[in-house]
Amino acid sequence: MQPRDLSAHSPYVPGRGSEEVARELGMDPDELTKLSSNENPFGPSPEAVEAVREAAPNVDVYPTTSHADLTEKLAAKWGLVPEQVWVSAGADGSIDYLSRAMLEPGDRVLAPTPGFSYYGMSARYHHGSVAEYELSKDDDFAQTPETVLDAYDGERIVYLTTPHNPTGSAFPLEAVSELAESVEAHTLLVVDEAYGEYAERASAIGLLSDHDNVAVLRTFSKAYGIAGLRIGWAAVPEAWADAYARVNTPFAANEVACRAALAALDDDAHVERTVETARWAREYMYEHLDARTWESAGNFVLAEVGDASAVAEASQREGVIVRDCTSFGLPACIRISCGTEAGTRRAVETLNGVLAEVAKP
Numbered sequence: 001m002q003p004r005d006l007s008a009h010s011p012y013v014p015g016r017g018s019e020e021v022a023r024e025l026g027m028d029p030d031e032l033t034k035l036s037s038n039e040n041p042f043g044p045s046p047e048a049v050e051a052v053r054e055a056a057p058n059v060d061v062y063p064t065t066s067h068a069d070l071t072e073k074l075a076a077k078w079g080l081v082p083e084q085v086w087v088s089a090g091a092d093g094s095i096d097y098l099s100r101a102m103l104e105p106g107d108r109v110l111a112p113t114p115g116f117s118y119y120g121m122s123a124r125y126h127h128g129s130v131a132e133y134e135l136s137k138d139d140d141f142a143q144t145p146e147t148v149l150d151a152y153d154g155e156r157i158v159y160l161t162t163p164h165n166p167t168g169s170a171f172p173l174e175a176v177s178e179l180a181e182s183v184e185a186h187t188l189l190v191v192d193e194a195y196g197e198y199a200e201r202a203s204a205i206g207l208l209s210d211h212d213n214v215a216v217l218r219t220f221s222k223a224y225g226i227a228g229l230r231i232g233w234a235a236v237p238e239a240w241a242d243a244y245a246r247v248n249t250p251f252a253a254n255e256v257a258c259r260a261a262l263a264a265l266d267d268d269a270h271v272e273r274t275v276e277t278a279r280w281a282r283e284y285m286y287e288h289l290d291a292r293t294w295e296s297a298g299n300f301v302l303a304e305v306g307d308a309s310a311v312a313e314a315s316q317r318e319g320v321i322v323r324d325c326t327s328f329g330l331p332a333c334i335r336i337s338c339g340t341e342a343g344t345r346r347a348v349e350t351l352n353g354v355l356a357e358v359a360k361p
């Protein structure tokens, strides 16, 4: 017995976790500064933590009310009707729902390289295939309609990530709109705004009223600080929003996650502090890191360090975990998440020490 041919499927490579690294180094996880997965350095909102505690005694029943309440709250916040809000287990879950709703076997998606690997993984799970458009380092990873349209060949789904992971570059809203009008009528443009809170620009959700081929991904994993609960959502056009009922995995967005997300939405101060600190940290890294960096609209900065895996490993030995971008196809770059002020300063100091020792290109 064998599974189907999975040779085209590559495993997801996550940023390294504190406990995993601490065990390997024989250190206390609290001594580590983990800046490898773009999580919230302040943790979850205290209100979300309280909601998790309060939800604990009720996990014997399937989530129904909490899911409906979260859907309605998001719809009200974003000026959508509830059907347009597809709540899922992380934004990754929404990527799967869109794959299920859109792809016939053999259909292609178009995704950025370097880029977030789950777009292609999800397409392959759903018997689709993947084409890529390149964001070029020589061009500072600029994202324009032309970068996408030069590679576009009638794909069923086109993914845009803005702010882009791992480069931090942003796609202007007018350009998203231009692209939505340029692609063929059967092409869905998926705008991934996992880092949308950090960007100083309007969300593409505002385009949904004028375009029936644009969907937007949002998540509670980054600015809201509840990545471990796996909760996210997609905003989709009203015209086909009812497809959710046919494609969603029943109860995939769990009770605890829905309750925590509802509470997190009420804690604006936590998100504001998170976003402001990230803005400070980006500037601090541009200014003080002894490496080339790219301007980022997210809660992370890409830096060119020569041998990324050597630099990431050396920095990890000193207790600072950053993301080696080799798996993104950028073997000379690391991605450093924005930490607290202290965490960011420590990371820059440690990396500068490492860079002084490891030969640069």
Ligand SMILES: *Cc1c(COP(=O)(O)O)cnc(C)c1O
Pocket: 089, 090, 091, 092, 093, 116, 161, 165, 192, 194, 218, 219, 220, 221, 222, 227, 230, 231, 232
């Ligand atoms: C983190 C991330 C996501 C979503 O992650 P979830 O935890 O599944 O919500 C989506 N897209 C990009 C580009 C990301 O970096």
